[in-house]
Every structure is written in structure tokens, then in C-alpha cells.
Amino acid sequence: MSVPAASQPAAALSQAAPTPTPEQDVLIVGAGPAGLALACALADIGLSVTVLEQQDEARIAAPQPDGRDIALTHRARSVMQGLGLWQRLPEGEIAPIRAAHVSNANSPRFLRFDAEQANCEALGFLVPNHWLRKVAYEGAKARGAAVRLLCGATIRQASTAAERAEVVLDLPAAEGGRSELTLHAPLLVAADSRFSTTRRRLGIGANSRDFGRTVIVARFSHEREHDGTAHECFRLGNTLAILPMNHRQVSAVVTVKSSEAEAWMALSPEEFAGRVAEQFGYQLGTMQMVGERHAYPLVAVYAHRFATHRVALIGDAAVGMHPVTAHGYNFGLYGIEVLAQQLDRARRAGRDLGVTATLAPFELEHRRVTLPIYLGTNLVVGLFTDDRPPAKLVRQAVLAVSDHLPPVKDAITRQLTGQRPGWLPDLRKLLSALPALPGRPSAPR
Ligand SMILES: Cc1cc2nc3c(=O)[nH]c(=O)nc-3n(C[C@H](O)[C@H](O)[C@H](O)COP(=O)(O)OP(=O)(O)OC[C@H]3O[C@@H](n4cnc5c(N)ncnc54)[C@H](O)[C@@H]3O)c2cc1C
Structure with a gap:
């Protein structure tokens, strides 16, 4: 104290x-x-x-x-x-979260939350910082x-x-x-x-508390609709969050060991997008990175x-x-x-x-x-x-x-x-x- x-x-x-x-x-x-x-x-x-x-x-x-x-x-x-x-x-910068899924590694089981079931327009709202x-x-x-x-x-x-x-x-x-x-x-x-x-x-x-992890965040455009669903996927070795934005885009938040962050940041935009799409099991089809990538050490x-x-x-x-x-x-x-x-x-x-x-x-x-x-x-x-x-x-x-x-x-x-x-x-x-x-x-x- x-x-x-x-x-x-x-x-x-x-x-x-x-x-x-x-x-x-x-x-x-x-x-x-x-x-x-x-x-x-x-x-x-x-x-x-x-x-x-x-x-x-x-x-x-x-x-x-x-x-x-x-x-x-x-x-x-x-x-x-x-x-x-x-x-x-601007209205176009506010994206409602209609549902959220939390999944573990490659297990088909996941925890779901749904705005409709909760009788509300959205679970929350995404706005660029x-x-x-x-x-x-x-x-x-x-x-x-x-x-x-x-x-x-x-x-x-x-x-x-x-x-x-x-x-x-x-x-x-x-x-x-x-x-x-x-x-x-x-x-x-x-x-x-x-x-x-x-x-x-x-x-x-x-x-x-230093988690020894770094998050890498970037926007992606993608093939299939995201339906306003946010995903938190706890994978082996790293975690991936997919946040549904407007204009058929998602924000991907990849958490990696800090020792591996530099290598992730050095990937070409195409390689990075390919990895994110693959880790997400191509649920949104192919993905293309839009804009820059940013890294934040997690403390x-x-x-x-x-x-x-x-x-x-x-x-x-x-x-x-x-x-x-x-x-x-x-x-x-x-x-x-x-x-x-x-x-x-x-x-x-x-x-x-x-x-x-x-x-x-x-x-x-x-x-x-x-x-x-x-x-x-x-x-x-x-x-x-x-x-x-x-x-x-x-x-x-x-x-x-x-x-x-x-x-x-x-x-x-x-x-x-x-x-x-x-x-x-x-x-x-x-x-x-x-x-x-x-x-x-x-x-x-
Ligand atoms: C990847 C990521 C995802 C996030 N997602 C979410 C989310 O989904 N929901 C959520 O609620 N939050 C989220 N956050 C957290 C959110 O971004 C922060 O809580 C918020 O930005 C903090 O605002 P702040 O004004 O306290 O600090 P900051 O945004 O850090 O601003 C501090 C300001 O102080 C200034 N400053 C610093 N030192 C000095 C000094 N010595 N003298 C004068 N000025 C100084 C800086 O220049 C800056 O302008 C996320 C954070 C990260 C990194």
C-alpha cells in the first residue's frame, strides 16, 4: 500500500x-x-x-x-x-456485436452469447479507438x-x-x-x-503483470458475412479474436508469445492474412489485410x-x-x-x-x-x-x-x-x- x-x-x-x-x-x-x-x-x-x-x-x-x-x-x-x-x-464507425462465441483449440464445443436471446439490440458496440x-x-x-x-x-x-x-x-x-x-x-x-x-x-x-504475450491487431476484408458475431478462439500456442466491424470487415486480434511477435510482424500482409484465415478455419472464406498491423505487449x-x-x-x-x-x-x-x-x-x-x-x-x-x-x-x-x-x-x-x-x-x-x-x-x-x-x-x- x-x-x-x-x-x-x-x-x-x-x-x-x-x-x-x-x-x-x-x-x-x-x-x-x-x-x-x-x-x-x-x-x-x-x-x-x-x-x-x-x-x-x-x-x-x-x-x-x-x-x-x-x-x-x-x-x-x-x-x-x-x-x-x-x-x-459517424454511424458507420459503430458496429453492433449481435453474438459472441468462445471456443477452445479445435474443439467443436463453444460458449455462445446472443443479443436476441438477451432481448437487446446488441451485446455491445465496436468503435475504432x-x-x-x-x-x-x-x-x-x-x-x-x-x-x-x-x-x-x-x-x-x-x-x-x-x-x-x-x-x-x-x-x-x-x-x-x-x-x-x-x-x-x-x-x-x-x-x-x-x-x-x-x-x-x-x-x-x-x-x-507482464503476460509475456503480445497482441497483433489488424483489419481484414473477407469473403463471407460475419453476421455481427465476435469470436474468441483459444488455440494451441496463441489466441485469436475476430471482431465484426462494418463495411464487411473484421478486426483480428492475434495473441502470440512476445518472443514470436517480431516474426509475426515481419510476415507479408498476404502471409499474415493467410495465417489468420487458416487459424479461423476459413469461416469467413479468404481474408485480405486492410491498412497497417499494430503490436501491443500485454501488461x-x-x-x-x-x-x-x-x-x-x-x-x-x-x-x-x-x-x-x-x-x-x-x-x-x-x-x-x-x-x-x-x-x-x-x-x-x-x-x-x-x-x-x-x-x-x-x-x-x-x-x-x-x-x-x-x-x-x-x-x-x-x-x-x-x-x-x-x-x-x-x-x-x-x-x-x-x-x-x-x-x-x-x-x-x-x-x-x-x-x-x-x-x-x-x-x-x-x-x-x-x-x-x-x-x-x-x-x-
Ligand atoms: C489491443 C487492445 C485492444 C483493446 N480493446 C479494448 C476493448 O475492446 N474494450 C475496452 O474497453 N478497452 C480496450 N482496450 C483498452 C483501451 O484502449 C484503453 O483502456 C484506453 O485507450 C485507455 O485510455 P487512457 O486515456 O487511459 O490512456 P491512453 O490511451 O494510453 O492515453 C494516455 C495519454 O496520456 C499521454 N501521456 C502519457 N504520459 C504523459 C506524460 N508524462 N505527460 C503528458 N501526457 C502523457 C499520452 O500521450 C496519451 O495521449 C484495448 C487495448 C488494446 C491495447
Whole structure:
């Protein structure tokens, strides 16, 4: 467990320094999809925000395709709708997932989920990551003066004191060269990726797990219809996910041992497409690669704390998921929803935004939602990437049993679609009927 950053001598500010008036209510480090969506949410509750980003603004304004197609749940969609970001996505960039199949090696048995059976339009929605980034940027810009974006920033120091958080950075100067700037705010939010240097600078530790695997992602066009079905195939030696996109394309996610990733990346587009089609048993006929391939080493990260005095973590800086269960940005959006709600309550009550009493309910709720899925995902990944005979038998059994146990399938489907099992009371409604108590998980808006 880490101690609050304010109590750490290395990070502490000189108490003798005069306290300057904060120029903004919240400082956010990182203009990724999480940092920018949080900026939108905070502007909407009347807070002023400054977002600090290391990349140039041109790259943030027009992000290039990075191969990731992000599966979003119904709850994530509704958070984006609430922020007006979903409405900015072109319709053709949103692909509904109508069904999902999970299979093991070459076994004919598989676990299936079906939107129709769950009485909903889709199990989830696939959106290219660069579009999520783009609409988050546009949304932040549309908030006008409430969101200030400082790009090309190099953070020199991030620290906290009793009254404020402080960031020292340098920026490109108008006359060329760089100029140093010191900013203060009641609250500093780290949204600078799973390898967050802000988190480290503030003395917050994290558990991380390197899976020794790399995912290679690419788009493919193909001969036969995909019918909106997503496939997760656990094969011998590597895993393959096929995600149904629009325009008769799929996104393939190939997980390989990191030691073999270079060889996979060196394959010609035709050889790569041939391997993917073969591994998928030619279920979509022949396949052709469209665009570039991208490789991502798989490291999962879970921060020891999501909030301490004057600090909160959001997005991958808080929880960096293995992508197999497709939760990373979903968790980012859930965290934004809960944090914004707590800050709104504090602002209305005239309370300090950065004190632990304000942030504790966010920490509690985000941990409650993310920890079981983080641990469960890592367990599943361990089981399904272990090619020793006992593990193969266990996963075959898990798939067979799960497919014949309606409550298990039901729970997974409802987790994706945001529906609550019929036998469970609506905890969110119950919680929102109670008065706000510090430390009690709050009901998301
Ligand atoms: C292959 C793959 C598939 C995925 N599939 C899914 C999926 O299906 N569903 C899902 O929900 N999630 C998925 N994810 C996860 C999702 O992509 C991430 O959760 C999401 O992009 C994280 O957003 P973020 O803003 O927290 O971090 P990032 O996107 O990493 O953005 C961080 C930002 O901070 C900036 N930054 C970093 N360091 C600094 C610094 N020191 N100073 C200033 N700025 C800094 C970076 O330049 C960047 O702009 C997937 C991930 C991968 C790799």
C-alpha cells in the first residue's frame, strides 16, 4: 500500500511557499480518451480544467488509426451519450456485436452469447479507438474556456501539499525554445496511461503483470458475412479474436508469445492474412489485410490507490486491463462517471474537491466494480494461455459447463448489456435513495 503523496518528503512542496490562487479546479495529465472525456464531464458540472499532454495538438486533434477496435458496453455508451461524445461518432464507425462465441483449440464445443436471446439490440458496440480519441478531443474543444488543453508539455514535477497540487512543466514557447510553467489546482488527476509517470511521481504504487504475450491487431476484408458475431478462439500456442466491424470487415486480434511477435510482424500482409484465415478455419472464406498491423505487449496494471489527498487516477493509469475481456476503456468511462458525480456533490456543497473525504467514495466504488473483473480476467488469461494438458482439460470443462449453466451466461450477458438479473434488487436505485455519506459507494448518475 502506498501512503498519501502529501506525506512523502520527496513529493512534498515547501510549506513556506505562499499559496497561489489555483488557475483551475482540476489539472489532468494525459489527453487520451479517458483524460479528455473526464475534462468534458467536469466542464459539464461547472468546473474549470487544464489538460496537459505530451503529444502535439495536431496528433491529438486528428489521431491516426492504431489498430484497436474497442468493444463498449451499454453503460459505457450511455456515459458517452451523456457527455455528447457518442453523438459525434459517424454511424458507420459503430458496429453492433449481435453474438459472441468462445471456443477452445479445435474443439467443436463453444460458449455462445446472443443479443436476441438477451432481448437487446446488441451485446455491445465496436468503435475504432482513434474515433474515440477524436470525439473526446472535439468534445473537450466544444466546452470552450472551461477546458484548456496544453499540448507538447513535458512534466518536470508533480507534487501535492495540504492546500493544493502542483505541476511544473515546460511547453514550446511562441518565440521558439521552451518555457517553464507552474500550475496549481485543488485536484490533480493522472490519466497518462498504464505506465503513468504521474502516478509514480506521486508515490502511488501499482501491481503489474507482464503476460509475456503480445497482441497483433489488424483489419481484414473477407469473403463471407460475419453476421455481427465476435469470436474468441483459444488455440494451441496463441489466441485469436475476430471482431465484426462494418463495411464487411473484421478486426483480428492475434495473441502470440512476445518472443514470436517480431516474426509475426515481419510476415507479408498476404502471409499474415493467410495465417489468420487458416487459424479461423476459413469461416469467413479468404481474408485480405486492410491498412497497417499494430503490436501491443500485454501488461496489466492495477494501481494500489485510485485516490489520495489531492490526487485521483483515471483510465489505464488506474486500471490497465488485458484486452481479452474488453474492459479497459469501459472502466475508464465508469470511473469518470463516478468521479464526476462525487466532485459535483462536493462543488454543490461548497466542499474541497481534492480532500480524501470527497474522493473516497470514488475510490471505493471504482475498486468494487473493477477488482473482481481485473482478477477474473487475469485468471482466465492464465488458464487459456496455458497449453499443458491439465489446463486444456480444465478450460474445455469451463466452456462446456458455462454453456449449460444459464446463470453464468446470464451474468456475463447482463454485465455487457447493463441489465440487472431479475432476482437482484436495483442497488443503484437503492443507493441513490440514501443520503450521501463519505466512504459509501455512490450510485452512478
Ligand atoms: C489491443 C487492445 C485492444 C483493446 N480493446 C479494448 C476493448 O475492446 N474494450 C475496452 O474497453 N478497452 C480496450 N482496450 C483498452 C483501451 O484502449 C484503453 O483502456 C484506453 O485507450 C485507455 O485510455 P487512457 O486515456 O487511459 O490512456 P491512453 O490511451 O494510453 O492515453 C494516455 C495519454 O496520456 C499521454 N501521456 C502519457 N504520459 C504523459 C506524460 N508524462 N505527460 C503528458 N501526457 C502523457 C499520452 O500521450 C496519451 O495521449 C484495448 C487495448 C488494446 C491495447
